[in-house]
Amino acid sequence: MDCIFCKIISKEIQSEIVFEDEDVFAFKDIHPIAPVHILIIPKKHIESINDLKEEDTNLVGKMIIASKKIAKDFDISEKGYKLLIRTGEWGGQEVPHIHLHLIGGAKLYEEIRPE
Numbered sequence: 001m002d003c004i005f006c007k008i009i010s011k012e013i014q015s016e017i018v019f020e021d022e023d024v025f026a027f028k029d030i031h032p033i034a035p036v037h038i039l040i041i042p043k044k045h046i047e048s049i050n051d052l053k054e055e056d057t058n059l060v061g062k063m064i065i066a067s068k069k070i071a072k073d074f075d076i077s078e079k080g081y082k083l084l085i086r087t088g089e090w091g092g093q094e095v096p097h098i099h100l101h102l103i104g105g106a107k108l109y110e111e112i113r114p115e
């Protein structure tokens with residue numbers, strides 16, 4: 001499978017791993033946009049939110065629970081943080097393997113504001 005994130009999971013590509021269990025993997029974003037910027041991904045290759053099936057419900061829940069634990073480990077739970085999943089071209093998704101961005105450690109501003 002020619003997918004960068006699958007290669008990160010298999011450790012063929014090096015990354016700074018912050019969490020791993022049987023279903024979920026998390027590592028530091030290579031181009032952080034905030035002091036804490038972690039990507040939480042399913043070990044199963046799923047291209048985008050558009051490709052999720054009913055049977056993936058539990059897996060998506062596990063990704064969010066992992067992000068909660070990581071936020072606590074990085075001591076950003078109380079101040080707050082942002083979770084983001086980009087989907088498809090207009091959503092700005094660059095890597096076609098679902099990833100949940102955990103962004104925090106500074107006061108964050110909205111990327112999109114109403115006109």
Ligand code: 5GP
Nearest residue numbers: 004015027028029030031086092093094095
């Ligand atoms: P997207 O724009 O698809 O939501 O986010 C992709 C993210 O993956 C970007 O924030 C980018 O910096 C990160 N990224 C892309 N390639 C690599 C890589 O090889 N290693 C790591 N750690 N992050 C990567």
Ligand code: ZN
Nearest residue numbers: 003006045097
């Ligand atoms: Zn993949």
